Amino acid sequence: RRGPGDSFRASIPLYYSKPSFRQAKQPSMKLGGRRFGGQKKGSSRWKSKAHAQEGDTGESNSNLPTPLPQPIKESQPHWVEEFADPLQDGQDSVESQLVPGEAGVGFFGLVSESELVREDGLPLLRQGNPEVKQSAVGVPMYVALPLGAISHDNKLRSRKALRAALRALKLVGVEGVTANVWWGLVEKEGPQSYDWSAYEHLISMLSEEGLKFQCVFAFHQVPDLQGSELPPWVMEVARGNSDVLFTDRGGQRSYDCLSFSVDDRELFHGRSALQMYKDLMISFRNQFASELGGTIADIVVGMGPNGELRYPSYPEDGRWAFPGIGEFQCYDKYMMEDLARHAESIGKPEWGHGGPHDAGSYKQWPHETVFFEQENGGWSQEYGQFFLGWYCGRLVEHGRRVSLASQEVFGMYPVHLLAKVAGVHWWYLSDSHAAELTAGYFNTRSNDGYKDMMQMFKEVGFGVILTCAEMQDDEQPEAARCSPERLVDQVVTSAIDNGVPIAGENAFQRYDAPAHGRILHTAQRLNKSFAFLRMGKSMFEPVNWVKFVRFVQQMKHVRQPEALMALEEAGDDAAHPPLALTFEEIPDSPLEYHKQLNREQHRQLIERQ
Incomplete structure (x- = not known):
């Protein structure tokens, strides 16, 4: 929503993840003066790290690329517009956050990185390594x-x-x-x-x-x-x-x-x-x-x-x-x-x-x-x-x-x-x-x-x-x-x-x-x-963001031919941008x-x- 005199507007489409991902229950949070509730009971598509570890076989699937977010169908409501207040240089607001909408999980991720895990218990996002050494992966x-x-x-x-x-x-x-x-x-x-x-x-x-x-x-x-x-x-x-x-x-x-x-x-x-x-x-x-x-x-x-x-x-x-x-x-x-x-x-x-x-x-x-x-x-x-x-x-x-x-x-x-x-x-x-x-x-x-x-x-x-x-x-x-x-x-x-x-x-x-x-x-x-x-x-811009997300995934697996091939076969559809x-x-x-x-x-x- 844009008010009179607003100098900034960001529109962010929300997305569903692949079925192989789940997320812990989201808390409600205040956005632009309104309060949005967490996900409804039974609608969670993610699971917590503790749940992911249950039944863990100990086998790593790190040679495969992290599945990319999939776009939701156009028929589903998926837009949450942020920043209703005018944006001025030097101003910031920790209260203004994007939260889950009806269609799925919000882009700005209210779940901590430690809770973002795959089905096999591995982190969704790669962790940094401060040492100067060549990664075997990307x-x-x-x-x-x-x-x-x-x-x-x-x-x-x-x-x-x-x-x-x-x-x-x-x-x-x-x-x-x-x-x-x-x-x-x-x-x-x-x-x-x-x-x-x-x-x-x-x-x-x-x-x-x-x-x-x-x-x-x-x-x-x-x-x-x-x-x-x-x-x-x-x-x-x-x-x-x-x-x-x-x-x-x-x-x-x-x-x-x-x-x-x-x-x-x-x-x-x-x-x-x-x-x-x-x-x-x-x-x-x-x-x-x-x-x-x-x-x-x-x-x-x-x-x-x-x-x-x-x-x-x-x-x-x-x-x-x-x-x-x-x-x-x-x-x-x-x-x-x-x-x-x-x-x-x-x-x-x-x-x-x-x-x-x-x-x-x-x-x-x-x-x-x-x-x-x-x-x-x-x-x-x-x-x-x-x-x-x-x-x-x-x-x-x-x-x-x-x-x-x-x-x-x-x-x-x-x-x-x-x-x-x-x-x-x-x-x-x-x-x-x-x-x-x-x-x-x-x-x-x-x-x-x-x-x-x-x-x-x-x-x-x-x-x-x-x-x-x-x-x-x-x-x-x-x-x-x-x-x-x-x-x-x-x-x-x-x-x-x-x-x-x-x-x-x-x-x-x-x-x-x-x-x-x-x-x-x-x-x-x-x-x-x-x-x-x-x-x-x-x-x-949506067309560029699609390509950039895919490029980031390729760089993360640049030394893994099988992973790169999987990304190549998936094409741009697998790298749909989680935002515009x-x-x-x-x-x-x-x-x-x-x-x-x-x-x-x-x-x-x-x-x-």
């Missing part, structure tokens, strides 16, 4: 919250809608959620003045709902996303000394994040960039120490633009367009000083005056430059090898410094530390791998650009998250020489060979079978987890729209061939 699934889940004034947005969504994810078997901890929001007011209030609400909510939290420290900003900006007092320093920012050959500055060259330079009110990152993590640790290793399972440490360990070589501010090669980002004065010292140390001072002058510009293709030419390009010559070794080596060293600082903060806590590696797949099939080189990955036809990085992460005790797990070669424009499949295989193999925990995530929000199939293929080699990007209005939840106050992120535009550009590239 891969834990996380879902990324919208980039704007925390408002620009550091408030947790739309708590009612968010809680509803979290309960949906929990019920279908999602392990937890991942969300950015924005540096610019938490330390907005001044140096070492931290405000964790929004994240206190979020972590408390996750704890109440039994979900894990993968915390992503975002020491970067996202174009056009209000609230993601770097702290204003940091930007004040940058306005007075723009060399703290990455700079291209033409002198244009990148505002995505701070240059790696200021990691150890005390230019920010007496602190270096690395000290600022570490201090923020220390404050987080002190604030949430009791949740580390519990609700907080993973710490992802941002190490560059978009949180990835790379240079901002392909900015989303209009300078670059897919599949441009990007530009080297080493022209701030501190990077240039370091290059000069390095050139002097090997007896080649003339090589220390700058990067290659013939490496082209952001939107150009490799064959339009001299440096990235296939045959005898500058990248393969002595100077090119020197420069690339220095440029990419500084990226790895930045990753090492940030990782070691993070270990000093969290090393004594039972949490997993991870870093993101970008999926720069365009021009992968060319000899020079130009786009990877400008991003800082020294990966060419003759050099493994991820080996040194993985060895470093092994030494510092970090795991790795790789993007673009859903992308397929045959979807890419042939002219751009893309190969996301081979890139993923190379990075995953390098991680496994070096004993580095490897997790994955998608680059585009997709619900189609080919994308999910590709993720399932890669997931068989992942030994950590998978993060699905991202929660938003489109996820809860729509909400307006947690929108799809602007970043996803930008990426979608880039996806459309893929289809137009053949005209340039």
